[in-house]
Amino acid sequence: MKISRQFTVFGSAIFCVVVFSLYLMLDHLQLDRIKNPINEERLQNGQLVILQDKIDHLERLLAENNKIIANIRDSVTNLRKSVNNDKGPLEAKNLSQGLVDLLPFAPIWVLIPSEDCQFSAQTYSKAADEVQMLDVYDMLSFDNPDGGVWKQGFDISYEENEWDQEPLQVVVVPHSHNDPGWLKTFDDYYRDQTQHILNNMVVKLHEDERRKMIWSEISYFSKWWNNIDIQKKDAVKKLIERGQLEMATGGWVMPDEANTHYFALIDQLLEGHQWLERNLGVKPKTAWAVDPFGHSPTQAYLFKQAGLSNMLIQRVHYSIKKHFATQKTLEFFWRQNWDQESSTDILCHMMPFYSYDVPHTCGPDPKICCQFDFKRLPGGRISCPWRIPPQVITSDNVQQRAHMLLDQYRKKSKLFMSKVVLAPLGDDFRYTDAQEWDQQFNNYQKLFDYMNSHPELNVQAQFGTISDYFEILRKVTGMDQAGMNKGVSPFPVLSGDFFTYADRDDHYWSGYFTSRPFYKRMDRMLESHLRAAEILYSLTLANIKMFGKPSNYPAVENYKLLTEARRNLGLFQHHDAITGTGKDWVVVDYGTRYIAFLLPLPVVVHCCRTSCYFLADNSLFDWFLRYYNLSVQDFPMNVFIMPSFRSVVVYNPIEQARSSVISIYVTTPHIRVLTAQGRTYTTNYVSFVAHVPPLGLAVYQMSEGVELHTELAHYMFLKKGGHVSVTGAEQFRVAIPQETVPVSVENPHLQLFTLKLKENGLKHSIKVDFVWYGTTSNKDKSGAYLFLPDGEAKKYSPSRPPVIRVTKGPVFSEVTTTFTHITHTLRLYNIQGVDGQAVEICNTVDIRGEFNQEIAMRITSDINSMNRFFTDLNGFQVQPRRTMSKLPLQANFYPMTSMAYLEDSNRRLTLLTAQSLGAASLKSGQLEVIMDRRLNQDDNRGLGQGVLDNKITANSFRLLLEPRNSAQEVTTRENNAPFSYPSLLSHISCTYLNHPLIQMATSVDPALLTPVPHSPLTSSFPCDIHLVNLRTIQSQVGGGPSEQAALILHRKGFDCGFSSRNTGLLCSTTRGKIHLEEVLTKLKVSTFTPVSLSLMYESSSTPKHQEISLKPMEICTYRIQLG
């Protein structure tokens, strides 16, 4: 009876979808006719083509529908069979049918308007003046000839009269690179160096108005600001007004660009920019990134969206620098790969030489340039490694010294198109004492005065800020000052990225993509955690404003906690933090900051809406317990339930309705889960499917008792040639291998081990194994930054055979294999939703006992991917990669922040990741990920230690296999398109993986909790629109909240070429449109203003009726007031 009703609903829904699709098709045909009543002939031809297309499409649609109907027929047959075989609920082998009944209805097809598919299907055409990095990689030989004084470059010559018509303009930019943690902790650096640098800056810049300085780390600047008096603050403001001090970039830190997720990149930029606006009224114009180990176009995009006009990068592969120098393309407009117009262009300067220190910034010869680093004057603490010291500039030597320096400036300028040359003047933690300021500024001023007073030299030299440089550059090249109106600009357009960085020889910096993976995982968890807290906090404030309750909500205190959390998360995005390249104790310091902000956050999460008033007492909740178990937890089993009455409150931090499994440790096997929708139990931990509305909360009550309609999970242990003893639990069974191998677990979509898609019945051979990399026997070995392996990986073959545990249950089934160094779990969820579509993989690795070893997971498939694969950049975009045999093995590793995939014309295999790691595809069909590294020596990049503080680390992944709808599409643009997009299912799976349901246990009397879910949204967001954040803005005075929040949205680019049928997605796409007030259940939007990414600028166009419209890939911010 129940089953047949279920089928009826199921069937009629499919019918509706089919009819509706047909209707849409006809509607489109008619519209086309009305819209184009001009130009008869063209119309006829054009329309015939369109008509033909439509008919083809219709035919495909009908074929799909026939398939669906066939599936329905099969399901009916199967259902009949299972009804006949039904021996009662306790003996049922699988509860999935019963569970399906409980799920919110997921449409068979995701509704995607055809316009939404055009973006990803666009054909790529390279603009004439465009430099595409994939082509550059193809073209370069990556040889490493000795270039003479400029070792990695070439001899530069010039004619004396080259500047006769247009003099050389030299802009010397004093800078001090302050790492917020590296060899010392943030606080120790501040105490020992940074505060002195900033204190001296105020004095020394005031001594001479021609002196300039730039600063970029707001984390340090704000700490100093809090410690100085009002006079000093006024003095600083004066320096900024006069243009002597420039705040460059203005982020909280200078972030890493490989391991960072765009959520955190935006968050730290916003925190810095907001601080600057509140305290100094400053809007940064130019980004300055001299030290991140490789550069990502995501960062360029974010700068552009924030309203910056220019940027500078430094750490780029030496062969690429040399190539660009020969082409004079070190300055370019950096454009996103997907952007076929010019809306993402930002002017970028790439520094040409090895480093950002003085020996490598004045010109090509470090031996000469070092003599113009006056901190290295004889008698000082540091000297020139080229053995020729600087000389104090006097009237006797000024002529000779000025000519020497000018020669370097002239040579450097030959690498650029304009006659403006940039010469940064600084290094790590420079300008600490007053004497150093005098040494640099006085000696340089004498040199400038000499040059400028000799017109025959045709040079104008001066101190400047980085924006001064770009201003002059834009002026001489006829560009407008801030915008990207190129005018007569000689600069090319460049698309692509700058990974993987090498600074010399075969020293590729691909080790840090994985170093200290424990903290990389922790970072991702805390990002999710902070985002959830931000959103709940903002909704709470709006609720209080609207309904006046709760009246005792500690809004200011909680806001201060949030601010602290943002800043600690921001700090960890620094290029020596998330990279895993700090000293052991600095790493511990970052970890401690994390834990410290982690504990207060639940307070923010818990007291968040009028009907969640009961959550106000933090002592009643212990959901953060899971984070303490980070090292040993594989799948999130979060909360310990007492035998007494307790409830679990589940929060869904994502903007889509969702059904996901949650697992909870329990002290008795007899647990009842009481909900508005479902109930089930198993032993040791209880797992059940929670249905939670978008951004909503649901309550589940737990009590002791036996529930009839549920099933215990079955466990089996397999061990070759040995015994596993399990006592006291009838659910466990020990099996001898021959009897049960191969083990198979399955859900309605997939079957392990030979991955079999149920939909098309095809078997796909996919194998997971583990491999070791050693380190080379050469002098330079792998360390925190560098990966220098001793050749190809060796198969992991532990001396003892693994213990295998097979769990078969109604909600999920899994196989856990325990080796000496790895516990590897494959899990299939037996649910119809998104979770049921992928294999979940968790590897808990422990290599603490090893010597110079790195352990990797290698997935081998029968996908004919050749040398192509894809990795994401910062979770924001996908970058196509080519594995190249002309490069050493370590150069073919790339950062993987959220996913990597392989594809051929039929299928795509995607590995989604919950932490940043290094990945490669060294052979066709193969994808591998380094999971941890233990290295016994330093790699000579200044850290001065190996990586020996390994922890037991759990890495989580999902593996998704998707068949392509049509084989032709991909082959036609196979080898040239520099862009690629995940499917909608892949995007949403990734969001699920990175933002698990948040579970809070409470001992509050269940009678006080309503089991009806709380839904702040009327519906899910469109599948392709992601709520990056809803972040309450700080008030102008005090540290509390204002009434406004920053709403940050991202419209994801997605590939329609994969089946959108039966994906379990509870959303559709809407041509990038979303109407804000319509998606809010109760709250009202009182103000709504589009602003730049970090709130610095307001948009001139006001959208009508709060209708938001985003272009594909676009990230936009809105300043809104709710309530």
Ligand SMILES: [Zn+2]
């Ligand atoms: Zn640095």
